[in-house]
Amino acid sequence: MRKIRILPSILSADFADLGADVAACIQAGGDMVHVDIMDGHFVPNISFGPMVVQAIRKSTDALFDTHLMIAPADPYLEAFAKAGSDIITVHAEAGPHLHRSLQAIRALGKKAGVSLNPGTSETAIEHVMDMIDLVLVMSVNPGFGGQSFIPGALDKISRIRAMIAGRPIALEVDGGVTPANAGEVAAAGADWLVAGSAAFKGGRSQYAANIRALREAAESAIGLAA
Ligand code: DX5
Ligand code: ZN
Secondary structure, eight states: OOOEEEEBBBBGGGGHHHHHHHHHHHHHOOSSSEEEEBBBSSSSOOOHHHHHHHHTTTTTOEEEEEEOOSSGGGGHHHHHHHOOOEEEEGGGGGGEEEEEHHHHHHHHTOOOEEOOOOOSGGGGGGGGGGGGGGEEEESTTTTTTSOOOOOEEEEEHHHHHHHHTTTEEEEEEEESTTTTTHHHHHTOOEEEEEEEEHHEEEGGGGHHHHHHHHHHHHHHTTOOOO
């Protein structure tokens, strides 16, 4: 049976109190921590690096889903693995050697993910389907939180769901996910929903309600509601 996972993106967390916010979003019902790494080169913004990931690692036992929006990625894979990432996702657009990057992630003993920008076809991952644990469909152009969901992502999600064809690969969506569109996202075939602004809005007292609203919208759309 499908299971919906909600992954708070800590790009929207309180950076002045990041460790506490990581713990809070998991206590509030988040299933894993989505960690956004931006280099000011592959995407037009800079977030933080492996030292910060290592520092917040002790705040929770939840899995760290590390989304590398950096190019090149290969020179930094080991650092993000050692910092405590459980899943490491690289962008298909980040370099010419996607296959090599995925091999390197698995050689480090981590789960390997591949992400696609809104303008990239799912055909980019056709030849790596047997070496990945996760596909991350971007539903905004990566770089910033708080952008609007690009509806064309839904069709791409459905096509990737068909390509997965029963393999043990998670299908994750990232960007502009809210309770208003989480149902469509789940119905299209996604099972991991990343949420930055929709998870962290309103301050710590609201995280649990925010995460519950996302989960309920997704689950009810696919007939899983309690
Ligand atoms: C965007 C990041 C996202 C971002 C999502 O480049 O990869 O994970 O934090 O934020 P929202 O949910 O606000 O679009
Ligand atoms: Zn992300």
